[in-house]
Amino acid sequence: MIRSWHSSSLLGLVAVGVLAWAPRAAAFCRTTTTENFVPTITKPCDDAGQPLSWATRCVGYSVQRSASSQVGLERARQIVAEAFAEWSAHDCLATLGPTCSGAASGKPSMTAQDLGPVDCDAVEYVQGGSNANLVVFRDGDWPHDGVALALTTVTFKLDGGEIYDADVEVQSNPAEVKLAIDDPVPAGAYDLRSILVHEFGHVFGLAHTQPANTTATMFERYRTGQTFMRDVSADDVCGLCNVYPPTRKATCAPTPRGGLGNECGGGEKDKGCGCSTPGAGAGGAASLLLGAGLLAAFARRRRDRAR
């Protein structure tokens, strides 16, 4: 069975309630197969479900061809590539976090590759069809929680937690969100690269880090003018190295499951791209859960955070 839900969103904060957490060992968290897990201060990470991860050494992604009125396609591809590269650039042992154990020397066994733009702008996973791991900008109405700046939806195999597909949506309606794509980042704008580095942590299977890690890329809150999420922290590197150790035995198979699909719906396959179906075959019937229930769950999570 295959499940799909929103991994988490990056929240742009207007109201600021800085909570004081007692300092303690507090590391990264992983997204798991547990549905509707809501982090709390006493239980920031889910330990009941199976953690999610990709089976391959690399993820192939596609930027949606229309990009945004705030960032053109080629500039968007540049920033997306830089944001993905940030995750893969650091040596696991050299950047060992305080609670990171067992890291070996070397880069994490995970990279990302730009497979070229696609026309499809839908967040979807098509069982038996072609797919794309999408980065898409929403210049029109934002179909999710109004406070969220971006949203990553991860589709995975329920048994074992292998990630099959990940789609990142970025809110880019100029009337709602001013995106910064160059330095310096204006005080009232959101740094696109920071947003993307954070969301790509979700693509790789990381959840929001524990609340003590306020300077981590996977910290859940972000404000205009900030750029700290561009650079992954030791906690973030520890997370990626934990999921994808340098010594992991895996091959690079960037083609999405079923081949790279340019069109939505899985019907159209780009020539020459259906050459690889990484990972284990899907067991059982597909069950794509991308509906009102998940959005409601997300909204409930938001309310919990707002308290």
Ligand SMILES: [Zn+2]
């Ligand atoms: Zn997030």
